[in-house]
Amino acid sequence: MRKHDFKRQSGTSMVEFAFVASLFFMLLFGIIEFSVILYDKAVITNASREGARTGILFRVGDRTIGSLAAENTIVENVVTAYASNYLISLGGDSSITTVVTRRDNLVTPNGKFDVGDELIVTVTYPYDFLILPAFAAGLSDFTLGAVTTMRAE
Numbered sequence: 175m176r177k178h179d180f181k182r183q184s185g186t187s188m189v190e191f192a193f194v195a196s197l198f199f200m201l202l203f204g205i206i207e208f209s210v211i212l213y214d215k216a217v218i219t220n221a222s223r224e225g226a227r228t229g230i231l232f233r234v235g236d237r238t239i240g241s242l243a244a245e246n247t248i249v250e251n252v253v254t255a256y257a258s259n260y261l262i263s264l265g266g267d268s269s270i271t272t273v274v275t276r277r278d279n280l281v282t283p284n285g286k287f288d289v290g291d292e293l294i295v296t297v298t299y300p301y302d303f304l305i306l307p308a309f310a311a312g313l314s315d316f317t318l319g320a321v322t323t324m325r326a327e
Contacts, residue, residue, distance in 0.1 A: 203305045210262050214301060215318050217260045221270070222297040222322040225253035229274060229293045230326045238286055246274040253297055264304055271298045291326045 229249040250272040257270050277292040278285060287293075298319040 207303060207305050210304060211301060211318070214261055214263075214299065215320070217257060218270075218297050218299050218318050219320040219322075220260075221253045221256040222272075222295045222320040224256045225249045225272065225274070225295040225297070226293055226322040226324040228252045229276075229295065230324045232327055242276060242287060249274045249293075249295060253295065257297070257299065261299070263302070269300065272296070287326060289326055293324050293326060295322045296320075 226249075229245065233245065253272045254270055258268060261268055261270075273296040275294040275296070276287050277294065278287075279290045296319070298317050300315060301318050302315050
């Protein structure tokens with residue numbers, strides 16, 4: 175029987191652990207990062223829906239499409255409040271851009287925002303990667319967006 179000399183293999187388990195651990199952590203943080211991206215996308219979509227719901231409600235007063243800047247501000251505030259409450263940004267830039275467009279009924283346009291007219295709320299959010307740029311060079315930030323169209327009541 176021959177005895178094995180294990181002195182030559184003293185560092186192999188550490189090297190193997192270093193390779194496996196780095197791959198494991200990169201995979202783990204990748205799963206976390208893309209889960210946050212999907213969550214933020216859902217929040218942006220829900221924020222645009224909340225803004226559209228607010229914008230289609232009937233209000234008394236001047237309903238001329240060009241004079242609805244105050245109502246557009248209300249819609250933008252609803253979107254910003256919803257998104258700022260639920261977005262995961264970890265202290266990063268959470269500048270949300272909201273564009274409110276009102277489209278007159280194409281069949282009988284009258285220049286007023288009334289029943290059947292469309293309200294389009296477009297929300298964009300520049301997503302900053304939280305963890306992955308430390309592991310993978312070349313990843314750049316991108317923009318999440320959502321568009322909601324609803325008809326006025």
